[in-house]
């Protein structure tokens with residue numbers, strides 16, 4: 001090989017950037033599909049997106065990339081493991097190996113089966129008919145086990161799947177933290193449920209005109225630091241954030257004229273994802289060094305702005321008078337304390353996506369335990385509803401009336417997303433641990449919220465998390481930023497302090 005290492009590295013980056021341009025086009029088509037595309041366009045759009053996805057896959061699995069990586073791995077570019085070049089080579093190798101290990105036939109079978117299964121699942125959920133979904137779930141689990149087999153794993157097949165969403169995480173590493181967390185969380189949830197104090201949530205269910213919600217949401221998003229010169233906010237059915245390319249990050253929401261919080265906190269959540277995407281280093285765009293760490297770290301950014309900042313007393317010291325001005329009919333006679341309690345209402349509910357900050361994690365822990373058990377073969381697929389309900393009763397003190405509000409409620413398993421759920425709780429755990437550190441380093445953070453100043457926290461996140469791209473894996477990033485490994489303690493302390501005060505527990 002006559003090329004110098006520098007030239008080969010340059011070629012690698014060029015190839016990666018080309019692939020990322022295809023990805024950006026795919027992302028834009030996907031955003032359009034979920035916002036403005038006429039419904040009749042869905043067949044053509046599916047063709048366009050799968051064409052681009054196939055092209056990107058073909059380019060990324062080109063054996064030439066494997067050859068370049070093998071050369072570069074022996075080069076001085078790897079000397080400093082945290083250098084830009086070493087990070088890009090390491091992370092490209094990681095994704096490349098995964099991509100080439102999965103046979104095209106299996107990719108197609110999973111894609112075909114899960115597309116069908118999602119339709120069946122939607123019907124089964126509507127009818128609360130688990131037996132209808134059962135054979136499909138069995139088939140998906142078999143395919144996911146095949147996938148895990150192709151990817152390879154040391155201990156558990158589950159690890160290979162979880163690794164797709166949270167690189168480096170294993171059932172054991174996550175399970176240990178979750179187990180410690182669950183013990184304390186179940187007790188806190190039970191204490192809150194037994195408390196006599198109850199928020200009046202009806203004040204959030206008054207009339208909140210959609211046009212004014214849009215203005216108020218946009219002002220909240222801009223205040224916390226989402227850059228509207230490099231992004232936009234649109235309406236969709238299932239809100240998401242799409243970081244398309246530098247200078248173009250798109251967030252979405254949905255409005256309910258009879259609910260204040262759904263859109264507002266949803267906008268803060270998606271803005272948190274957007275602020276992360278906008279904070280990535282443009283100079284490294286298209287390479288791992290300019291990309292986000294994992295789903296869990298991404299979720300930590302959205303949860304931080306939505307909950308730790310957005311549901312705090314200090315935040316509303318600034319925003320509540322503004323909300324009263326914007327929605328005088330609904331809020332002019334409401335006391336600050338009552339509003340603050342209402343937006344932090346905790347009560348057990350069957351549906352995960354409607355859950356509060358405390359019980360939300362119990363929904364995830366339950367799913368994590370169930371999906372691990374059925375993948376391992378310890379839980380027969382036909383016995384999932386029974387196992388679900390039993391755990392639900394144990395954690396929430398309630399029994400789902402039917403499977404639609406039990407094990408059939410989420411789309412994930414029908415889409416083949418096994419090992420995805422833990423990233424939600426990991427996001428909450430990371431967010432609390434990062435936030436505790438930020439508060440330690442920025443002494444008057446809460447006072448800054450009270451006066452509507454959020455750029456100090458945003459700059460802290462830019463510097464400590466966003467700008468590193470994939471330099472660190474999630475596990476290391478937590479250690480580097482906070483000086484400690486991931487622990488349930490910061491989140492537990494936060495929840496106990498906040499809800500202890502609200503519920504007198």
Ligand code: CO
Nearest residue numbers: 269273299302
């Ligand atoms: Co999110």
